[in-house]
Amino acid sequence: QVQLQESGPGLVKPSQTLSLTCTVSGGSIRSDGFYWSWIRQPPGKGLEWIGYIYYSGTAYYNPSLKSRVDISVDTSKTQFSLKLSSVTAADTAVYYCARYDSGSRAGWFDPWGQGTLVTVSS
Amino acid sequence: DIVMTQSPLSLSVTPGEPASISCRSSQSLLNSNGYTYLDWYLQKPGQSPQLLIYLGSNRASGVPGRFSGSGSGTDFTLKIRRVEAEDVGVYYCMQALQTPVTFGQGTRLEIK
Numbered sequence: 323q324v325q326l327q328e329s330g331p332g333l334v335k336p337s338q339t340l341s342l343t344c345t346v347s348g349g350s351i352r353s354d355g356f357y358w359s360w361i362r363q364p365p366g367k368g369l370e371w372i373g374y375i376y377y378s379g380t381a382y383y384n385p386s387l388k389s390r391v392d393i394s395v396d397t398s399k400t401q402f403s404l405k406l407s408s409v410t411a412a413d414t415a416v417y418y419c420a421r422y423d424s425g426s427r428a429g430w431f432d433p434w435g436q437g438t439l440v441t442v443s444s
Numbered sequence: 445d446i447v448m449t450q451s452p453l454s455l456s457v458t459p460g461e462p463a464s465i466s467c468r469s470s471q472s473l474l475n476s477n478g479y480t481y482l483d484w485y486l487q488k489p490g491q492s493p494q495l496l497i498y499l500g501s502n503r504a505s506g507v508p509g510r511f512s513g514s515g516s517g518t519d520f521t522l523k524i525r526r527v528e529a530e531d532v533g534v535y536y537c538m539q540a541l542q543t544p545v546t547f548g549q550g551t552r553l554e555i556k
Contacts (some may be wrong), residue, residue, distance in 0.1 A: 332553075369493065369538075371543075371544055384544040385544060418492055429481040429499065429540030430495055431483075431495065431496075432494075432495040434542070435492065436464050
């Protein structure tokens with residue numbers, strides 16, 4: 323059973339770069355048909371898709387964040403990572419990683435990691 | 445972007461009674477492959493979201509039979525046949541037809 327776990331600093335200063343890693347266990351990050359995703363949730367608010375990446379390196383981003391986001395994958399470590407630059411307080415959120423099933427008859431996120439709170443503050 | 449609109453935004457239900465949540469998309473979620481790319485998720489208090497329904501009407505593994513999804517095109521409904529205490533949380537619809545993937549605002553369900 324695939325499990326995902328986020329890790330990274332819980333506090334980032336304004337204007338700096340937020341960096342998080344998601345470690346995949348119980349399955350292969352190189353499996354066909356799956357994209358590895360980042361989704362965030364500001365405190366008390368709804369869900370926002372940030373982007374996802376295929377193990378080949380092909381990535382798709384939310385246009386609202388595209389200029390500041392970079393998602394990468396390290397298949398040797400079964401990890402994928404998120405970098406969000408020039409952060410402000412508006413980027414304070416719980417960040418989730420999740421697997422996106424993109425098969426020919428698929429289109430859903432499952433499973434999700436437990437999430438990690440990142441606070442942007444000086 | 446496809447805008448997802450849920451109603452109501454909050455719901456208070458007596459255990460054993462039914463519940464229904466509506467989700468409307470700004471454009472049809474029907475793909476050329478014949479599948480409708482609408483999912484439902486439940487975020488229980490203090491937890492990450494979990495998949496309930498995929499492709500409009502298919503229950504995810506382990507999801508109780510009291511949950512059902514229906515609808516087509518731009519109008520969708522999540523129904524809980526008889527609400528139980530463990531169903532509390534926030535329900536989100538989500539479209540996966542095109543990027544950016546977008547979610548509804550969420551509907552908070554509480555038990556009376």
